Amino acid sequence: MEIDQPLKAIQYQRGSLLILDQLKLPDETVYISINTGADAWKAIHTMSIRGAPAIAVCGVLSVAVELYHSRSKFDSISSILQFVTDQLNYLITARPTAVNMTDAAKTIIDYLIPLNNKQQNVTLYINELLDFMEQFLQRDLDNNQSIGKYGAEAIRQNVKDKKKLTVLTHCNTGSLATVGFGTALGVIRQLAVDNNLQLTYFTETRPYNQGSRLTAYELVHDRIPHTMICDSMAGLLMRTQTLHAVIVGADRVTANGDTANKIGTYQLAILAKYHEIPFYVAAPTTSIDLTKRTGNEIIIEQRPSSEMTTIKGINIAAEGVQVWNPAFDITPNQLITGIITEHGVFKPEELEEKLISLQRTIKSPLL
Numbered sequence: 001m002e003i004d005q006p007l008k009a010i011q012y013q014r015g016s017l018l019i020l021d022q023l024k025l026p027d028e029t030v031y032i033s034i035n036t037g038a039d040a041w042k043a044i045h046t047m048s049i050r051g052a053p054a055i056a057v058c059g060v061l062s063v064a065v066e067l068y069h070s071r072s073k074f075d076s077i078s079s080i081l082q083f084v085t086d087q088l089n090y091l092i093t094a095r096p097t098a099v100n101m102t103d104a105a106k107t108i109i110d111y112l113i114p115l116n117n118k119q120q121n122v123t124l125y126i127n128e129l130l131d132f133m134e135q136f137l138q139r140d141l142d143n144n145q146s147i148g149k150y151g152a153e154a155i156r157q158n159v160k161d162k163k164k165l166t167v168l169t170h171c172n173t174g175s176l177a178t179v180g181f182g183t184a185l186g187v188i189r190q191l192a193v194d195n196n197l198q199l200t201y202f203t204e205t206r207p208y209n210q211g212s213r214l215t216a217y218e219l220v221h222d223r224i225p226h227t228m229i230c231d232s233m234a235g236l237l238m239r240t241q242t243l244h245a246v247i248v249g250a251d252r253v254t255a256n257g258d259t260a261n262k263i264g265t266y267q268l269a270i271l272a273k274y275h276e277i278p279f280y281v282a283a284p285t286t287s288i289d290l291t292k293r294t295g296n297e298i299i300i301e302q303r304p305s306s307e308m309t310t311i312k313g314i315n316i317a318a319e320g321v322q323v324w325n326p327a328f329d330i331t332p333n334q335l336i337t338g339i340i341t342e343h344g345v346f347k348p349e350e351l352e353e354k355l356i357s358l359q360r361t362i363k364s365p366l367l
């Protein structure tokens with residue numbers, strides 16, 4: 001099948017950044033203008049933009065836009081370095097679990113520091129920096145398309161004599177969570193493009209309904225065959241239907257392959273193990289954090305109780321009820337069949353070694 005006009009969560013040209021307000025979807029299509037790092041911080045924190053890769057790209061481009069509009073105020077290279085470093089470090093604090101913004105900040109700061117010695121002209125320095133930050137857009141799209149190809153191939157290889165596959169996914173990992181195409185949903189999109197997709201089941205993803213609000217919107221928009229389930233139906237689904245794979249995204253993968261992803265991922269992984277269904281994590285290497293050994297070191301973001309007790313401002317729980325609302329959980333590596341990256345599909349136990357060897361061989365600052 002062919003997919004026409006893809007959804008765009010981020011629209012950028014030099015000096016202008018617009019993000020699709022995901023809090024208004026699926027009812028309204030409204031783009032918000034992001035002019036400063038502070039605007040992006042708020043949009044990320046309130047989840048007008050969400051999904052680990054989209055958060056990072058929005059954060060980086062917000063700094064680019066602010067830098068572009070205030071370019072005449074900088075009179076030294078060190079003041080630019082200070083501004084960019086402060087903004088990036090501030091943006092990291094908007095949401096703690098996804099690592100991609102931290103990774104982006106490190107990549108930019110590592111690029112900036114040696115540039116200081118090479119480029120002394122403030123205008124040229126700003127231009128070089130803007131060029132570099134703008135590459136994050138294309139890189140994310142390229143990564144997702146590679147993830148899609150590697151992932152689709154890995155899943156097909158696992159299923160002998162089956163042309164049409166049925167899969168399950170969780171949360172939203174598609175065009176809305178990235179610059180385009182998506183990670184786990186990108187793999188599913190690729191299976192659809194290759195005419196290998198029978199059906200994708202997806203969870204509504206309680207409590208904040210990224211499945212029913214966003215994945216549903218994408219799948220309907222792209223005419224990808226789908227059926228939505230409540231999160232609590234996954235067990236019965238796996239027991240009674242043939243599923244060839246579960247594919248989810250990641251907010252942070254640690255050195256041992258443990259994976260933080262949307263709350264509910266862990267229970268899907270346990271169910272998949274019990275029912276002998278391959279369980280894949282699809283994530284760009286920007287979601288891999290080799291500074292953390294295991295998932296126990298990951299900070300799990302707690303979200304406001306209103307995201308659980310209300311829907312569109314309407315109370316769905318008894319007034320005064322106490323709730324626990326962690327946004328993510330950790331899936332231990334032994335439940336994961338493979339981690340699909342833009343460089344190939346790795347077993348959790350080989351991830352660290354593979355990544356270190358890639359870092360040695362690929363010299364580009366945007367690995």
Ligand SMILES: CSC[C@@H](O)[C@@H](O)C(=O)COP(=O)(O)O
Nearest residue numbers: 050051052173177183249250262
């Ligand atoms: C490609 S998106 C990967 C993850 O960020 C995704 O699976 C997820 O958990 C999103 O959570 P969210 O809280 O909506 O930002």
